[in-house]
Amino acid sequence: MEIANLVVTLICVISFTCTHAKIGYFWHITDFHYDPLYTSQGDTRRHCRRADERGSSGHHRALGRYGDYSCDSSLELIDSAARYMRTRHSENVEFVLWTGDIIAARYTGNEDDKYQAIRNMTDLLSRTFSSHFVFPVLGHLDPAPSAQLTNLWMHWLPLEALQTFQNGGYYTIEQSHSKLRIVALNTNLFSIRESNSLQARNQWEWLDAVLDKATTNKEMVYIVGHAAPGDDDCYAYDTSVDANAKYLQTVRRHSRIIAGQFFGHLHADTFRVIYDHDRPVSWALLAPSVSPHRDPAGSSNPGLRLYKFDTNNGKVLDYTQYYLDLSAANRNTGAAEWTAEYNLTQYYGLHDVSANSLHNLADKLRIGTPQETAVFNKYIRAYNVRHENSDSCDGACAHQHFCAITCLEHVAYRQCVEAAASALAAAGKSVPLVAPLITVLTILAFIIVLL
Template sequence: MRTRHSENVEFVLWTGDIIAARYNVNEDERYQAIRNITELLRMTFSSHFVFPVLGHTDPAPSESLTNLWSHWLPMEALQTLRNGGYYTIEQTQSKLRIVALNTNLFTVREEKSIHARRQWEWLDAVLEKATSNKEMVYIVGHAAPGSDSRYNVLSVDANGKYLRLVRRYARIIAGQFFGHLHVDTFRVIYDKEQPVSWALLAPSLTPHRDFGSSSNPGLRLYKFDSDTGKVLDYTQFYLDLAAANRADKASEWVTEYNLTQYYGLRDVSAESLHNLAEKLRFNSPQETTFFAKYLRAHNVKYDAADNCDGACAHQHFCAITCLEHISYRHCVEAAASALAASGKSSPLVASLINIVLTIITIIIVAK
């Protein structure tokens, strides 16, 4: 990315899970691992800001962690990062504000804590200020809202509260960017059945391999209007692991696809992504072909046996469009009943999402 696009990079979003869950070492060695990755990013993008967020496998906010990232963040951001793991970045040359969340405070374990309460109060105040200042906002976090896998991070209450907040401030939220699932997908948020906001989930920079949801490494480059914050497009890059392992020369990252061209989108908006989701319902041969295209991107072109049947395909649709816990469950149950009645559902439904814990980076480019 530095070789190809360093002159155009505006900033880097680093969406968490720096430490793998199986990296069971003492606290000093965990911080050393974070320090190593921080230094690698700092040397790679020496003249750019990197905005990190904490993943669910990462340490809690601390003075040590804040010191590691102090060269990227202003004093006000360092204060809230140190205390709660969240912060905001005000872009002085544009009306774009970055809001970095600590989604670990949305878990069942943390949702009643004083830090969780303070983050909600802070987030509402930041979005209200952005509204008054006529700013557009990027929300960045580790775990996206939704209810689609056993690796869920957000509690039922926190998930619902976040969605209500997004609906309230949808007109100023120019984009939401998350990681966690280590696959390539998206989410659409509705208000009174109308699509009002979207979230893009990028795949992980390191690969994972698991039953039903393996993927190649991916890295994403967004294009956006630096004045308005409007996301115009993105290019997904990937590393073909099988080819890299066969080759005698150094592996090469190549372009996987361009969002608007790949899916034939008019623009990047809640309405366009809603229309894209409608094509994934898997009710016709054309939709079956379109879903196969989505699944290739979802797995970052990882060449694995296609074990996603009709019920599995509809799970993807439900995950994208039904972010409330109860609506997701109703969506899946309704699809399962319909497929069972039609005889199209197989006894074994592939697992939707399986996670390994790795670092994810998203790189954003200006228009």
């Protein structure tokens, strides 16, 4: 009996140890939009930079220490995010995904100034994650691949990755202690301007070869990039229709080994489901930006995301979304208080993180019953990272979100939006004129920039 009890005890200890050893964490941070020229004495009409006293009557409202919704990120905001990340599961963090748009959209410095800004952010993350690897990808605001940029990140990437990164801005990382492979894409090569370039063709050939090899080696894959596939009127991006379709075909073909896709760019908290003949086969999670965000489609607070995953096979188990209430932080005389916003599986009542679960969640976002309305209200609060004015989204707006999540081909997205508009019109509900509205908003944004 004693021997039997001892065996049972040992089995329990071993089982617990193995189970515990599988669990790891990784951060996903994106869209810093760092502006070295931000100042709390600045003017929102000058992108929160100090105005020329001869040409301005002064800023029309006070700016905050940690930034402003109308402008890109201050150094203090990003520094506060780094300090907070150091306090969360630091002993179990395996790596960090850093998905682009490092510098501000309207930063007016020369190329040397831009590289210095990127160097400053790189140094900050190197200090924050001194014993971890950070895997960076390029956003559409970042410089093109170069030896100078490669040298900045060579302490994080192995030689093979450095070679493809310098030539095309993409690379792959094999996790030595598991069957997980990270594939970092340069989604700038999917743009209309770049999609027919030699670098774009090389990336497609390389991607096919990497995924074929991963299949042969029975590896699971994380695909990481800046801009997710699909179409979204809320934040237009010039992805080539052909490149978008080719990416979706690639994901469908290799869906069995793709354990997750991770993107930024939208400055919002959302997700995408990829289908193969109406069957959900893969998913992508889009993390909100570190930079605060304001535009006519909605505003958002700064966000950070920490994933929980099985380190043996890469299966994503959950994530916790953290955020900073920017208005409250600027009112507070002390340090910025980043807090947990929600936990994915608990917040939405998901059994797991899978294409099927996210498909079922997406289906609840089409407002119909009171239950579906409640789910959508939770989604839109998360989408805008708890911004105080985040709940103004009617039925047409909800359908547009549903279309963006589930219809990733450009034509399918337009058909989905038009079908929803027709249905709402037939029901006598207000319908936004999507294309004209986006055109007007684009013109207004252009005028604001000129001012």
